Amino acid sequence: LYAYFPGGPMWPSFRRDLKYAITATSATSIDRSTLSTVFARAFSRWAAATNLQFSETSSESDADITIGFYSGSHGDGEPFDGPLGTLAHAFSPTDGRFHLDAAEAWVAGGDVSRSSSPGAVDLESVAVHEIGHLLGLGHSSVPEAIMYPTIRTGTRKVELEADDVQGIQSLY
Numbered sequence: 001l002y003a004y005f006p007g008g009p010m011w012p013s014f015r016r017d018l019k020y021a022i023t024a025t026s027a028t029s030i031d032r033s034t035l036s037t038v039f040a041r042a043f044s045r046w047a048a049a050t051n052l053q054f055s056e057t058s059s060e061s062d063a064d065i066t067i068g069f070y071s072g073s074h075g076d077g078e079p080f081d082g083p084l085g086t087l088a089h090a091f092s093p094t095d096g097r098f099h100l101d102a103a104e105a106w107v108a109g110g111d112v113s114r115s116s117s118p119g120a121v122d123l124e125s126v127a128v129h130e131i132g133h134l135l136g137l138g139h140s141s142v143p144e145a146i147m148y149p150t151i152r153t154g155t156r157k158v159e160l161e162a163d164d165v166q167g168i169q170s171l172y
């Protein structure tokens, strides 16, 4: 079954059109337009299941959600750990910070199962999971769910499971 963060934080009902900005990309070699496409696809999975809408903004000060790539310590007390281990983290509503470990062998817009890199991680799969956290979902006990706390490297899991849809629809 799905879960929420303690206390059930969520985006308030008058905030249904959330803006995100991709703010810190200097630590990754993935090009900017690929990042825009991958994150837009990840957000669209959740938009399809709710009355939430997401749009990218180039202005960090307008953004509800900020997305960035960082290595090691990056100022929030949750340092990244190099390849594998922690891949990314996102804070609960309405913080909006979504950080990705720049040290991962991210695969964006390709077929992760065909990557030659042993620790290849599918960016869109991780993004769909972290957006669940940004919206207020915790971890699910259903292994097929996007919000299940583990994923095998070299695999892609981007479609919301019935459990994810029930979880998000009970919040929004």
Ligand code: TQI
Binding pocket: 085, 086, 087, 088, 089, 090, 125, 126, 129, 130, 133, 138, 139, 146, 147, 148, 149, 150, 151, 152
């Ligand atoms: N990052 C953890 C995660 O997002 C961070 C975390 C640990 C966390 N405990 C938490 C976040 C409790 C919120 C609440 O789950 S991770 C996966 C998965 C990670 C893991 O790097 O381990 C994905 C990031 F589910 F596949 F294992 C993305 Cl998809």
Ligand code: CA
Binding pocket: 080, 081, 082, 083, 084, 085, 086, 087, 101, 103, 104
């Ligand atoms: Ca890592």
Ligand code: ZN
Binding pocket: 074, 076, 078, 089, 099
């Ligand atoms: Zn961080």
Ligand code: ZN
Binding pocket: 129, 133, 139, 147, 149
């Ligand atoms: Zn998680």
